[in-house]
Amino acid sequence: MRHILFTLFLFKTLLLASFSGTIIDKTTSLAIENAIISNSAISVNSDKSGKFSINSNEKMLFIKAYGYRPYKLEQTSDAVTIKLEPITVKALYLTFWGANTNSKTMKNILDIIDKTEINAIVVDIKNEYGSTSYRTSSDKANSYGAANNRTIKDIKSFISLMKSKNIYTIARVVTFKDELQAVNNLDYAIRNKNNDLSRDSDKMAWIDPFDKRSHEYTVSIAEDAANAGFDEINFDYIRFPAKTELKLAKESTEENRVKAIEDFLILAKNRLRKYGTFISVSIYGNACWQNDDTGIGQKIESLAKHADYIAPMLYPSGFVSGSFGVKYPADYPYIAIYRSIKNIENKIDPKRVRPWLQSFKDYAHSKRHYNKFEIREQIKAANDIKTSGWMMWSPSSKYNIECFTTSDKDSLALGSEL
Numbered sequence: 001m002r003h004i005l006f007t008l009f010l011f012k013t014l015l016l017a018s019f020s021g022t023i024i025d026k027t028t029s030l031a032i033e034n035a036i037i038s039n040s041a042i043s044v045n046s047d048k049s050g051k052f053s054i055n056s057n058e059k060m061l062f063i064k065a066y067g068y069r070p071y072k073l074e075q076t077s078d079a080v081t082i083k084l085e086p087i088t089v090k091a092l093y094l095t096f097w098g099a100n101t102n103s104k105t106m107k108n109i110l111d112i113i114d115k116t117e118i119n120a121i122v123v124d125i126k127n128e129y130g131s132t133s134y135r136t137s138s139d140k141a142n143s144y145g146a147a148n149n150r151t152i153k154d155i156k157s158f159i160s161l162m163k164s165k166n167i168y169t170i171a172r173v174v175t176f177k178d179e180l181q182a183v184n185n186l187d188y189a190i191r192n193k194n195n196d197l198s199r200d201s202d203k204m205a206w207i208d209p210f211d212k213r214s215h216e217y218t219v220s221i222a223e224d225a226a227n228a229g230f231d232e233i234n235f236d237y238i239r240f241p242a243k244t245e246l247k248l249a250k251e252s253t254e255e256n257r258v259k260a261i262e263d264f265l266i267l268a269k270n271r272l273r274k275y276g277t278f279i280s281v282s283i284y285g286n287a288c289w290q291n292d293d294t295g296i297g298q299k300i301e302s303l304a305k306h307a308d309y310i311a312p313m314l315y316p317s318g319f320v321s322g323s324f325g326v327k328y329p330a331d332y333p334y335i336a337i338y339r340s341i342k343n344i345e346n347k348i349d350p351k352r353v354r355p356w357l358q359s360f361k362d363y364a365h366s367k368r369h370y371n372k373f374e375i376r377e378q379i380k381a382a383n384d385i386k387t388s389g390w391m392m393w394s395p396s397s398k399y400n401i402e403c404f405t406t407s408d409k410d411s412l413a414l415g416s417e418l
Helices: 002-015 104-115 139-143 155-164 179-184 212-228 254-275 285-289 300-304 333-342 372-384
Strands: 018-025 036-038 043-045 051-055 060-064 071-074 080-084 089-094 120-126 168-174 232-236 278-284 309-313 356-358 389-393
Touching: 043 051, 060 254, 071 080, 089 104, 089 168, 120 212, 120 389, 139 212, 155 168, 155 212, 168 212, 212 232, 212 254, 232 254, 254 278, 254 300, 278 285, 278 300, 285 309, 285 333, 300 309, 309 356, 333 372, 356 372, 372 389
Parallel strands: 018 080, 089 120, 089 389, 120 168, 168 232, 232 278, 278 309, 356 389
Antiparallel strands: 018 051, 036 043, 036 060, 060 071
């Protein structure tokens, strides 16, 4: 029996075509080490000289490298040299309601992209309520009415428009905060100690990250977005609720919480591999300063094992008074960004970090308005620490073009010496 199994394995292996190549930077022609080459089932990495070899009989291969645009390659019988285009992602968040090619919000963002350094957008594909911005292939989501208020009528045309402008596209997929999924699946919705649906300050319900059905549901929507052509999937609310006394499928220990989030990302990574789509995760900014999971399952070390990019929400307004040795961190936007990323260099290479930056008024302390100076300070910090770029968050997606037209050399870096 063993002999038969070995023979079948050997025969199957011989059927696979061996494909080799070299991956280099399109701009510098330097070799790219640790680029990820994948088919639907396996991934290999390039060596120091940029060379790789993969055994595959699939027609398409997908190539990813941190700091570069994703690349699709049709497999041939000859070794090839692949030139990857470097990109520092500079993204604006586009709300669920703004994701309509005829909306004023969209037109303003496209105008900013045409005239400034902005080269990417983050689009709500599944929001906190559970609504999808277009009709996905998820029968369950559609049966819940997730697409009833969709704002993108034709996702193919939407992606084609973005590609025509060379815009890097990021699909924001809210993960475990999902009102629609929770009310339609009470058996794995999170409940409180009174056995009622547990709701957060937004009056939204959550689904249990311990339950694999919640993983499958969201990953299926993410997979649809990848298939539609998005360059990256950003998982937000990829955590447990920041509440206690919740009824969950397992005991809420740090080990169990961290494993549940990892299990979700492993499923996502395996399912998205065949699209060559990058995976990023949005996390609390204070995760850069904590060694535990802060009770929600987010640890940078565990997330970095399975996601391509980590996106800490480093809004200066989100840090408490006294952070960084200053009374109001929102008055020192540079140091909030720079120091937070510097603090995790031993956990993850900054080129795999793409922070969320603040484009809204300080709501917590000094009530400082975030205008051109404050926004440029944050951007300068992200550049100085050599991240893969940044994503700008405005809850209303209202942005001033003047904030993105000034050279970083004009920034004063307030407090950068502190």
